[in-house]
Amino acid sequence: MKFLSTRNKDLKISAREAIVKGISEDGGLFVPESFPRFDIFENIELKYTDLAHKILSLYLTDFDEGDLKELIEKSYATFPEFVANVEYNSNEYLELYHGKTSAFKDFALCLLPNLLAYAKKSLGIEDKTLILTATSGDTGKAALEGFYNKENIDILVVYPTDGVSAVQKLQMDTTDSLNSKVIAIEGNFDDAQSSVKEIFNNPEIKKSLSDKNVYLSSANSINIGRLLPQIVYYFYAYADLYKNNKIQKDEKISFCVPTGNFGDILAGFYAKEMGLPVDKLIIASNSNNVLTDFFSTGVYNANRELEKTMSPSMDILISSNLERLLFHKSSDEVVVEKMNDLKTKGEFNSDIKFDEFLCGFANEEETSKTILKVYEEDKYLIDPHTAVAKFVADKCGVSNTVILSTASPYKFSSSVLSSLGEKLSEDEFDNIELLNEKTGVEIPKEIAKLRNKKLIHDTKIDKKDISKEVLNFSDRGTRISVPATSANLGPGFDALGLAVNLYNICEYKKTDEVEEYNKNIKENLIYKSYDYTFNYYGEKSVPIKIESKTDIPMSRGLGSSSTCVVMGILAAFHEIHKEIDRREILKIATEIEGHPDNVSPAIFGGFTSTVFEDNKIYLEEFKASDKIKFLALIPDSPLLTESARKVLPENYSRKDAVFNISRTSILPLALISGNYENLKIAFQDKIHESYRFKLIPEMDKIQAAIKESDAISHYLSGAGSTIMLVLKSDDFKTKEFLGEKLSKLDGDYKLIDLEIDYKGALII
Structure with a gap:
């Protein structure tokens, strides 16, 4: 035909x-x-x-x-x-x-x-x-x-x-x-x-686009x-x-x-x-x-x-x-x-x-x-x-x-x-x-x-300016997006994590500004991870210039540093012309980050359970039931990971260990099934949260407000200070209820509806 x-x-x-x-x-x-x-x-x-x-x-x-x-x-x-x-x-x-x-x-x-x-x-x-x-x-x-x-x-x-x-x-x-x-x-x-x-x-x-190896359809x-x-x-x-x-x-x-x-x-x-x-x-x-x-x-x-x-x-x-x-x-x-x-x-x-x-x-x-x-x-x-x-x-x-x-x-x-x-x-x-x-x-x-979706596009123009917009749009560099993550998920300390729809996004191009590039390697985690990956493969790094923007709050337990690590590695893979192997990226990211629970969902999206043993990655992925959704409660006060690590004890009792093991074993299955009763206890933890909650101002009042609400459960996201709430998918009242309660406290708090990101890190 x-x-x-x-x-x-x-x-x-x-x-x-x-x-x-x-x-x-x-x-x-x-x-x-x-x-x-x-x-x-x-x-x-x-x-x-x-x-x-x-x-x-x-x-x-x-x-x-x-x-x-x-x-x-x-x-x-x-x-x-x-x-x-x-x-x-x-x-x-x-x-x-x-x-x-x-x-x-x-x-x-x-x-x-x-x-x-x-x-x-x-x-x-x-x-x-x-x-x-x-x-x-x-x-x-x-x-x-x-x-x-x-x-x-x-x-x-x-x-x-x-x-x-x-x-x-x-x-x-x-x-x-x-x-x-x-x-x-x-x-x-x-x-x-x-x-x-x-x-x-x-x-x-058309000629201008063709010169850039771009054609219209x-x-x-x-x-x-x-x-x-x-x-x-x-x-x-x-x-x-x-x-x-x-x-x-x-x-x-x-x-x-x-x-x-x-x-x-x-x-x-x-x-x-x-x-x-x-x-x-x-x-x-x-x-x-x-x-x-x-x-x-x-x-x-x-x-x-x-x-x-x-x-x-x-x-x-x-x-x-x-x-x-x-x-x-x-x-x-x-x-x-x-x-x-x-x-x-x-x-x-x-x-x-x-x-x-x-x-x-x-x-x-x-x-x-x-x-x-x-x-x-x-x-x-x-x-x-x-x-x-x-x-x-x-x-x-x-x-x-x-x-x-x-x-x-x-x-x-x-x-x-x-x-x-x-x-x-x-x-x-x-x-x-x-x-x-x-x-x-x-x-x-x-x-x-x-x-609850964020506005991404707000460009308004006169029709005579459309050609300029087309030419500018066609001149973009390589783009990378990495989702925020929420790690630990209560009892799943340093093992469980999920990706959510807040993003660190960058666009980069090759550059001749070598001095500026070398300065950025010392100061910026994206550049550091980019250069680390070249060294990992014994390659000489190619200088690039990165422009990034993020809606992920810093030092709030939502994986802001992990997104930078993953972003740098992805850019390096692209410039080395290596096939995007997510497990290989996870291996390098874990070496940089120290543990896989945050970087794993950032790379793969969705829920992940990860073990890094003898330089080898063991990974399981799963999806949660559509009967639940997540709401982030973000305090105005940050909580540095270093400080959150310091308050943890060197040893735990057998009783506390068994407590966490039992909850961790049921948590992924409860997320998959959406069983509300099981989810109520599945997020309970005795390994890290009770110690870290003391570092968050007004935490007793926050927890009291959550207990009064219709939330199924809640947990400390990563090292904190964000508290993640688990809600029924048809619950539209808890956010408003908590907003009223939190407005009466001394601190400034944000409540953000979050969706699970199942795409993971992307490069275009």
């Missing part, structure tokens, strides 16, 4: 090349040269990944079939749930929002990064890829998750300051991957999208590797209806799709062209009804004011993927003419027949009333985009219509809650909880976590 440009049918390239390029040099989009036939009834029992493999292998013919199968399985391995057909009041809703970012785009954007990495490797491309993507809300976060810390790939997401929901914005701005940058552009989505397209079509910028649906995976769920939905005896063999069904950029519904058109029994594809628009006007009148007119609506992912006036449909229905000459008219005049006319399509739109009032109506009649909660589709589907009155439900209602909780007639809070997360209380619909875990 070859892929053509919509603006030059004679330009033919492979699937791998099309995915790598993203967009054609002539500004056109890549399309398949033909549509392969696919009989769903011969594949009716296939699970989702097998169906995806069969369909995609018809297009990605230059991918090895076994490799493609592996890529698909790998991509969807952590997908929480596949397509869900839900029937309410004779309406079929195709729920596509059960992925990590609670939007339908997860289906394609968990696969695209692996397709791209494979294509680059098989084509022998070693240059760094810069993914540049404009988003109206959902694509951005799905792309950031899909490309999360992908080797040799950076991603820059641009979203408009106007027209993304509070949750969508937070999802993007809290992304902590080393290879990402998120920028807000003044204006709307069309401003963002046009700015990105100008970069792709700017030869000077996209994660928008303009990339054919993003569009093709969306075909699969149309076939899967049909198979589900057939297997559940809701339709007969070869019976046609229709799909109503809320759309702005025309990508999702175009995938439905591709499915129809492949032989799926589809009657009509119904285009559902919001108040920005440029598509409805075009399919009704033949006039595409973008010369209008873009309206900000409660369905922001559809607030688009330039529907990029419409270009592909025009090509399939006419020719490349027609596409060039129409796209030139659109660029110069803001509009174009067409007499092309689109018999497969119906269209309609819903204004804000109609959208809001539809949300309320569906909830009152069916007790089914839908988001504004789905509501637009529901309204249009009802208006069109086509039988056997499946409504594509493209996003969780919790991504737009204020709009949904208001539509249900409830009074809104100014806090978006209060509205999320109110919506949950009213409806009982479960809040997606990733959305619930957003409340």
Whole structure:
């Protein structure tokens, strides 16, 4: 299968090349040269990944079939749930929002990064890829998750300051991957999208990036590797209806799709062209009804004011993927003419027949009333985009219509809650909880976590400055991230540890400033560990300059020094060109640090149990139950490790030793099971905490407050002074309760919700 440009049918390239390029040099989009036939009834029992493999292998013919199968399985391995057909009041809703970012785009954007990495490797491309993507809300976060810390790939997401929901914005701005940058552009989505397209079509910028061995690609649906995976769920939905005896063999069904950029519904058109029994594809628009006007009148007119609506992912006036449909229905000459008219005049006319399509739109009032109506009649909660589709589907009155439900209602909780007639809070997360209380619909875990996530990205620019941001972003050095750690875990003295989501992050480049480098070796633990590693392997160190930032409190028992040690070793491995062997790194780090309980989770992530014996590492890793979470209580007073070590006795009684052994033996198992009763005693210790607690001011009062709270247990993190509390995952009261209690004490205390970091140390 070859892929053509919509603006030059004679330009033919492979699937791998099309995915790598993203967009054609002539500004056109890549399309398949033909549509392969696919009989769903011969594949009716296939699970989702097998169906995806069969369909995609018809297009990605230059991918090895076994490799493609592996890529698909790998991509969807952590997908929480596949397509869900839900029937309410004779309406079929195709729920596509059960992925990590609670939007339908997860289906394609968990696969695209692996397709791209494979294509680059098989084509022998070693240059760094810069993914540049404009988003109206959902694509951005799905792309950031899909490309999360992908080797040799950076991603820059641009979203408009106007027209993304509070949750969508937070999802993007809290992304902590080393290879990402998120920028807000003044204006709307069309401003963002046009700015990105100008970069792709700017030869000077491309030349500047090429000189740095960087080339551009996209994660928008303009990339054919993003569009093709969306075909699969149309076939899967049909198979589900057939297997559940809701339709007969070869019976046609229709799909109503809320759309702005025309990508999702175009995938439905591709499915129809492949032989799926589809009657009509119904285009559902919001108040920005440029598509409805075009399919009704033949006039595409973008010369209008873009309206900000409660369905922001559809607030688009330039529907990029419409270009592909025009090509399939006419020719490349027609596409060039129409796209030139659109660029110069803001509009174009067409007499092309689109018999497969119906269209309609819903204004804000109609959208809001539809949300309320569906909830009152069916007790089914839908988001504004789905509501637009529901309204249009009802208006069109086509039988056997499946409504594509493209996003969780919790991504737009204020709009949904208001539509249900409830009074809104100014806090978006209060509205999320109110919506949950009213409806009982479960809040997606990733959305619930957003409340306590740290903002990482805060860049806001004018659209004219986008090229400067792209060039600066492409000029970054090597980046390393190492998570904070909490060691001992009560009785697990010098043996147990876990990684948490506070980070020491650095970026470094090679330098000619040798004198400054040698000075840093004497004064900075990162440089010391870097130089130590070169000496360990008998190599001469390469001078580097490091810029680091951290949100890990110093001398508070959260492994700040361990992160520096691990960071230096990782940088050395990278410069020596050694394969990243985590056990080898742990061995060197333990030699520097003296014991492995802090450095081990910093390297591996999650929970670790480690023994260093006869110059050999013995390591076990495990994950804790999602029934528990952690809260750090951090005093304003530091506690130096040296001081904490000095207060420990030289010898312990057999009774105390047995006490700790019994607790240590049950602790990992209790963490894995989430057994609250066992966890209450599992963190008890008689080896170090009672001695060290005396060094922390007001510790008696702190412990008294903790005892009054609903905390399951608590322990001294590392050598202190941080106290780590173990809470039930649904406990949202203890933090507030302790905040009140601690405010009455003399000291200054911080309470920080922490997540377990299972990634460990990373280098990009």
